[in-house]
Amino acid sequence: MAELLMVEAINDAFHVELDRDDSVMVMGEDVGRAGGVFRATAGLRERFGDRRCVDTPLAEAGILGTAVGLCMAGWRPVTEMQYDAFSYPCLDQLITHVGRYHWRTGGGMEFPLVIRMPYGGGVRAPELHDDSPETYYVHTPGVKVAIPSTPADAKGLLAAAIRDPDPVVIFEPKLIYRSERCEVPDGDYVVPLGKARLAREGTDVTLVAYGAMVPLCERAADELEGEASVEVLDLRSLKPLDEAALLASAAKTGRVVIVQEAPRVNGFAGELAAILAEKAILDLRGPVLRVTGYDVPYPYWKIEDTYMPSVERVVGAVRKLLAF
Amino acid sequence: MAELLMVEAINDAFHVELDRDDSVMVMGEDVGRAGGVFRATAGLRERFGDRRCVDTPLAEAGILGTAVGLCMAGWRPVTEMQYDAFSYPCLDQLITHVGRYHWRTGGGMEFPLVIRMPYGGGVRAPELHDDSPETYYVHTPGVKVAIPSTPADAKGLLAAAIRDPDPVVIFEPKLIYRSERCEVPDGDYVVPLGKARLAREGTDVTLVAYGAMVPLCERAADELEGEASVEVLDLRSLKPLDEAALLASAAKTGRVVIVQEAPRVNGFAGELAAILAEKAILDLRGPVLRVTGYDVPYPYWKIEDTYMPSVERVVGAVRKLLAF
């Protein structure tokens, strides 16, 4: 086991997966010569050649669209979108083709492509480097979505995505790309899609989160130490969703707060609350609360902390729920 | 009052609004010479000229992107996307610019543009003429969304959208474009955004819907006649949302079924259920149920009826809830 930053763990996964299966290739803007603007793909071009680690033209729909064709030629392309908000030009290919082509071939052809991108706010960056676009992706049929919150999961989920027969989108929380070194298993390592991780056990209230909101929830749990026993559920995968883990935790604590940094309206936290409203109504001891971003453009970074869910806001929601 | 089909009511709204305000213009594929593939813009080019009713090149991002610039030149462009699924190329402009430009100018400039499109399934059409993409739009900050279910509302909401200072997206249920003639007020007629319509009063259970699902819910209510007193709430506007009407109805009946034809996962019905789980938890007598499309590509039309929410499925959900 090595101690790695998240972005190093991702790079490690690439080295393992490209070595393991020579139909895997990596493509995107600046992934080759520069090794990616976050260096997630560093060293791949040197080791695997410029045919398996390709600097593409600056065209996100072109990247995803040609990746569809590459699948038809037998490749497993792993595409990078340079930032969350720069993935939007690929949504048309995603919704009209990536999510439907396997179905359209009557199951005859598979499209085992991966889309990965750094996402999320809090990094003091200019406009449009801060979005959390998971809703646009997870709502799209035929597409799976995973979001790691630890270096080990970042490695294992990327490996799972690359080996998965369906298109998988991975959002990587850039806020914690380099925040902490953690133990990451060497070599082959897969974290299966659809299994949540109980980041912390507790009995009074459940915090449900993914990505950069997980360590935030853990800090909120620390803050509440002595006051409440807080369970933190890291979903890791939004589709397939580990509904059993969600419902089990809700049944245990009866109180759920969902934390999401994306804008509130019609965000994924709403889906989770809806599942609870359908399937856990008899377990709930109070309302399902959501701590989220707001229905506003992601702000200038001088005030981004006001936008982002904070320990304070999460603790506030927990206290409100405990007092219900 | 004239008796009009929905698509005629839309055409009527255009005539009134272009006449009323000469900064309003219409643009899109085939909106001019042909008057729109559904004839929603028929007669506008003849009456208002080819500068105010423009056949554009076949390029949805170009349509929405130039509309942003037209706003900066003082126009109020009403864009048409020819079908739901053909609007996806415009999502990048929508999310990165349409929803953010007013904010980006520090409130200095307004972007009073409209995006309208026929949406939804059940019309025996080839692939990609059947989507219900409201989630992609309503999740986007800075953008408002309305969906009429009657000819009068189709006229009034379009007028409201055109006069609104913010970007507004209107989804028009093509399944009921020509299903029924109804009374539509002549001339100036505005249905304000953000006001739901109580399509039917009842006391036992609330069906919440919008667009083509509203008449379906009314048929389900008919079916349940004698068995249960069913309230049908037509939201009309998803953002701004008439939360008060939603909560009032939930408080009255204590039982809510939400009907949406879009795929279930992270659809707008989830947002509605989440609001209920937060704010109506003490009013609910049972789970909040969702009758929706599935997490699959919209199917071949021979079996599309299995995909679409049906009277049977809605009635089944209501019975399940009543028996809870």
Next chain:
Amino acid sequence: MARVAPGEHELRRVIDDDREVDGLGEHELLQLYRSMVLLRTYDERSVVYHRQGRIGTYAIFWNHEAMQAGAVHALEDEDWIFPSYRESAIGLLRGMPAATILHWWRGHPAGWWNPADYNVASICVPIATHVPHAVGLAWGKKLKGESAVSIAFFGDGATSEGAFHEGANFAGVMQAPAILFCNNNHWAISTPLSAQTHAAALVDKAVGYGMPGVRVDGGDVLAVFEATREAAERARSGGGPTFIEAVSYRAAPHATADDPRAYIDLERVEQEKRNECLGRYERYLRRLGLLGDELEAEIKNDAAEAMRAGIAAAEAEPEPDADLLFEHAYVDPPPGMREGSDG
């Protein structure tokens, strides 16, 4: 100021120049004819079937047969075809049963095929979005050291879409063995070419992608064949992509739901009909002495028979199982996929 050398806008022609195409013997010439007749018959019957309520809305390709048959005959079987809705029946030329295509227009799942069975991709409904697919496939084959070429068919309107542009640019940069075949039939539904582009000719776009561009008479099956064969040879031998502009005219409605009288020049349509591509080729074959009344009747009967059999087979197919809704959405479906009724 950049501009295309003027001569390049001239259309390549074979039939009207009364030339012959190298390597096309009597057998090949008649095979081409058979293909055109098959497509024409498919198209004309489909319009009737639509009127009879046997199939749904249908995108008519009458007078486009020369482009489709000419191009496909210039390819090898290993080469991949990426059709738009306008080339819905192009699989016929690769042995696909007529029933399959009829099913597609009937909204029946038996109309969905496995592209790998024919090297014919699925029909692409959203304009131009398949251009990057064709380019990606060609690039991927080249990366694997395989020799296959791909061809994408799209219309004049499609050249306005970003997807066309991004795909074409990738083709140039990756030197993908791809053929971008633009059917310039002068209309995108009701939108005339003049409202689609200000370029003097669509072929002028090729230069911006650093690829050769060819302008060909789209009603001349032999000219299309020759241009496509040249492009395929160049692609296969490492010379990269080619843009072909086939100039034609949409002499029929856009689709069965469309009434072009509101926007089209009816005189021009009549003139185009008189010069439609199948008749032109028939007259050429007759001039060469390769086609007589008897053979023509035989070939047309064969095609009519194929269509009779096709519609009969399609209508004999049982109604699809509703559970197909959940088949093939995913290879490995998430557990929640079937939820929709009431949780």
Next chain:
Amino acid sequence: MARVAPGEHELRRVIDDDREVDGLGEHELLQLYRSMVLLRTYDERSVVYHRQGRIGTYAIFWNHEAMQAGAVHALEDEDWIFPSYRESAIGLLRGMPAATILHWWRGHPAGWWNPADYNVASICVPIATHVPHAVGLAWGKKLKGESAVSIAFFGDGATSEGAFHEGANFAGVMQAPAILFCNNNHWAISTPLSAQTHAAALVDKAVGYGMPGVRVDGGDVLAVFEATREAAERARSGGGPTFIEAVSYRAAPHATADDPRAYIDLERVEQEKRNECLGRYERYLRRLGLLGDELEAEIKNDAAEAMRAGIAAAEAEPEPDADLLFEHAYVDPPPGMREGSDG
């Protein structure tokens, strides 16, 4: 086969040809110089401010000043400028305070301006997406019978995006009075031009949109001025859009966060630095006898002073009110906009 006439690829030059530009007197030549110095000073100081932690990540435009100043001086005040992040400080040339732009890079809301105050649109961060805005504005002005022209600045990488293509095509079709100004600095972060396009020159794209294309030395402020003025005159008089390719070289990192040593040819960079645009223009002005040591020092002092005042003003600005989060998301906000904490 379509191709551009070879002569068209030559760069228009003024300085190196020791020509003069019609209508540019001593005053105008020195105004141009002042603008370049102001931009250069802004840029060099910003890199320092970034190192000092006073501003965030910053996109350096060193050696791009000739393109920005040359183009803007060729326009009228009524004309609209659509900058990318590479032209973040272009508003300086329209009287925007340096503090405003510094605020933008400090993530402070005081860095957001009303475009109508300067006819300078907001800085566009997503590549090429502002091209349709510039075209829409120009088209809209024309529809209103106004005479304003617009110019969009974008890079070589931007030409690969669908948004560029759709915007350029609209410009041609609508004959919008727009100038598409491509700063071809040969790199898109680490991606060289050769991996961006297979075209012999970016100007070759113009012909596909049916618009004139001009290729100009981007390090020659007078050549840029001349080409832009010609394009603006054509646009204003109803002649439609122009594509300008200004050929330059990115002699600095893409942005403060970038380390180009991993990918760039350092020798070429050194060579470009020796020939950088400000020095070239200074030598020209000195040859004409318009610039001496004293005047140069005075102009550079003025610019340095403006920057000292700018950063002081920026840093004197109070921290923004957090409630600004909810300002201007909508003109007329939906009631739920502020919900986010706990319902």
